Amino acid sequence: MSNPSASHRPSPEGTSPSAFLKGLKCRECGRLYDLAAIHVCDFCFGPLEVDYDYEAIRRVLTRDAIQKGPNSLWRYKHLLPVVNEPTIGLHAGMTPLLKADRLGKALGLKRLYIKNDTVNHPTLSFKDRVVAVAINRARELGFKTVACASTGNLANSVSAHAASAGMNCFVFIPHDLEAGKILGNLIYKPTVVAVKGNYDDVNRLCSEIGAEYPWAFVNINIRPYYAEGSKSMAFETAEQLGWRIPDQVVVPIASGSLLTKIWKGFQEFSSLGIVDAHPGLKVNGAQASGCSPVYQAFMAGRTQFVPVKPKTIAKSLAIGNPADGYYSLDVVGKSHGQVEAATDPEIVEGMVLLAETEGVFAETAGGVTVACLRKLAKKGAIRPDDLTVAYITGNGLKTMEALTGYLPEPVGIDPTLASFRKIVNPS
Ligand SMILES: *Cc1c(COP(=O)(O)O)cnc(C)c1O
Ligand SMILES: [Zn+2]
Secondary structure, three states: OOOOOOOOOOOOHHHOOOOOEEEEEEOOOOOEEOOOOOOEOOOOOOEEEEEEOHHHHHHHOOHHHHHOOOOOHHHHHHHOOOOOOOOOOOOOOOOOEEEOHHHHHHHOOOOEEEEEHHHOOOOOEOHHHHHHHHHHHHHHOOOOEEEEEOOOHHHHHHHHHHHHHOOEEEEEEEOOOOHHHHHHHHOOOOEEEEEOOOHHHHHHHHHHHHHHOOOEEOOOOOHHHHHHOOHHHHHHHHHHOOOOOOOEEEEEOOOOHHHHHHHHHHHHHHHOOOOOOOOOOEEEEEEEOOEOHHHHHHHOOOOOOOOOOOOOOOHHHOOOOOOOHHHHHHHHHHOOOOEEEEOHHHHHHHHHHHHHHHOOOEOHHHHHHHHHHHHHHHOOOOOOOOOEEEEEOEEHHHOHHHHOOOOOOOOOOOOOHHHHHHHHOOO
16 A cells, blocks of 8 residues: 555554555545545545445444444444544434424425434534544544634534544634534634635635644545545434335535435445345435535536535535535436525525424525425425435524524513413414
8 A cells, every 4th residue: 555645644553454444545546545644646636535344344244233332323333434442422423313294294295204413412413423433533543633624513513522532623614604603613612713715715725724734634634534424324314214225315515525425325234235225216415506516517417517606595505616526416316316406595495394394493504405305396306205314414503694584573572461362362
């Protein structure tokens, strides 16, 4: 194995492969690398991905072994890229899979489920999955400082996990994030850097900073490990459905990583014999119309997207140049899924519809997913009998600004029964 560019590898200890990890592998040319803090192939600039020893995993991983594991994503640790027992982020994952009968009725779907990551531990978004994996791997690799480029939720999760690990932390965010997401960093006392630019500017800057400082940028040099955490969304879905793969999934797209890893998770489970293969699974993507490079490419029948300048209330999905946009289009294409997009008013309608039918208060990204699910059902891309899972990835208390002016005021009364009768006057 060659590893010419592993400049920031503070300690060699963590690079020894576990029984189930073979190394990193270039997605494009297949070259192999050490399990270091690197993410790009030196030869072809392709992204690196974790390579597992599936034969060894097959010998130990059974449904029974999974069910005896912890009530967290670590029950799937054989398929996650950490070498030692995890010590941080022990409670991420295993969020509820809700049978959404009332939302299903509103949309004409009889077998609809919601994977509810609005209640992920500790920071109420799906990012707690990827960060739980990244932070353990960063510690194994000997890093003392963690960092990230974030659209909001990632920074919250990195800040919280770094605090609980006692690590130094720098988070970089666009300057115009929601108040709840900014506060959701500051409370953990990291260094919060608000960059005058959009996420794509923040990300580019962080690549430059990462070349100078020996830090674990969870979604840059640690990205191959980080991204694998998203597979747990698929593993849990399959297990919670009684060990089966659904017919349709609807997944919000920011960088596109979550969508590709949900596909990968289902593929791994079926090729390991944990669930029956389901060649009919369709993976659908959901974007905000104000930042929809993947949707636009899909509609034009292109395999590559054109970067855009984001302008949407769904700030957590506002990535104009998505790192995994190309691979998302590939997964949607080969699974015969579709990509939809939702305007800002449709996003708010989606948030309200989910809340009033299922009692789930999701952030704007959840509104995107519900609005796109509705469009897919309406045009018949998802049929009434399809076993469908929609991924709700973040909590509405973090994006309250989006609802300003959309909800009625409370009914104000004097503290008297007469006032209640007169003004509320319930029938
Ligand atoms: C980050 C994020 C996503 C999607 O992330 P990918 O970059 O596509 O993996 C979806 N929903 C929310 C709420 C997020 O914060
Ligand atoms: Zn390569």
